[in-house]
Amino acid sequence: MHETLIEYIRERSQTALTSDDIALIEKAFMPKRFKKRQYLLHEGEICKCLFFIVKGAVRQYSVDDKGGEQILNLGIENWWAGDRESFHKEMPTIYNIDAWEETDALLLPKLYYNEVNAMTAFSEMRVLLDDNQHFANQRRLKMSINHTADERYDDFIKSNPLLVQRFPQHVIASYLGVTKETLSRIRSSRLVKK
Amino acid sequence: MHETLIEYIRERSQTALTSDDIALIEKAFMPKRFKKRQYLLHEGEICKCLFFIVKGAVRQYSVDDKGGEQILNLGIENWWAGDRESFHKEMPTIYNIDAWEETDALLLPKLYYNEVNAMTAFSEMRVLLDDNQHFANQRRLKMSINHTADERYDDFIKSNPLLVQRFPQHVIASYLGVTKETLSRIRSSRLVKK
């Protein structure tokens, strides 16, 4: 389990990992397996850990008045999950995160967060990650504000080819902010064109 | 000019500023005044500085095929502007940033960025800022995906009361991703209710 994360950090930082660093990572990150549909985080809880997905697939979503699930984020191998706002401010989260496939994750509890973050390689990785996430969010925001469902789906396929294969259409539809019926129609009208 | 920024950093960091720090800030940040409608950043350029708005109001927007301006961000006093992606990756930006009011800004060129960021107080402030921006973006994304124009306008008023007073309706409409006509109708139907 931990080797995946160690490799992940190595690929995303300049600084080499010392054996102390590795020991800290193995101590701070607790492996946990989640079954399909099991919650990593539940609405109303305080998000007490960050999750590194070693294997599997998860959804982050909120639930509206009608009981509909509105998917905000999807994650698979080598992604992070958790509600950053709830984690940092220690306030109840409005999101659910659950496992779509059986998922192996490494849990970083708040207790160790500062210690781990003091590690140079980790902190370099985190800065890089923050930047990339910011860019991705900005892009998604722009798409979501200014573009049609069809264009958003296009952009999604191009920027997230890995996710397309791992989640069913109705989940992707919700991620894009359209109904499953609309996405189905978008797809069928494409088959005609090609 | 610089006192505003220094105060801004003080309020957002634990660590006190040394006189060396202050000297560095005064050296690294170049004051510049922009007239109404003057560009801070133009589509196709590489974003060579980050802007701290001391006074005034700016818009960040992209232009679509039809020549329509799609506003992605608005900024006023004590906000940062610039295209982070273009700045970091040194790639041409797809955005324009221009002054909506006459604007005083402090320009931090890339040359000094690392040096300034090595300052503890600044870096603390930056982490805080990144977090808050992340939360705000996440919130806006959620609104934009799952909510009607009416609800988005509501949320906008609540979370950005300062911006409401500084920009005309058609600018806010574009920020929300609706036409000015739609926003006008939303507002008039509210007057009836109350």
Added chain:
DNA sequence: CGAAAATTTGACATGACTCAACTGGAGTGG
């Protein structure tokens, strides 16, 4: 096989856009 989940399809409703006209300031120059 049989049940549950996912996708497709159709009919219809509706929110938001487009286009065009009109109103009402806010400046500006004579």
Added chain:
DNA sequence: CCACTCCAGTTGAGTCATGTCAAATTTTCG
């Protein structure tokens, strides 16, 4: 001070994209 223009905002009619609801079909998986 008036005429003129520019810009923001409003209003109406028609259209289009997407949502809703209900049913049929296909796929998945125990």
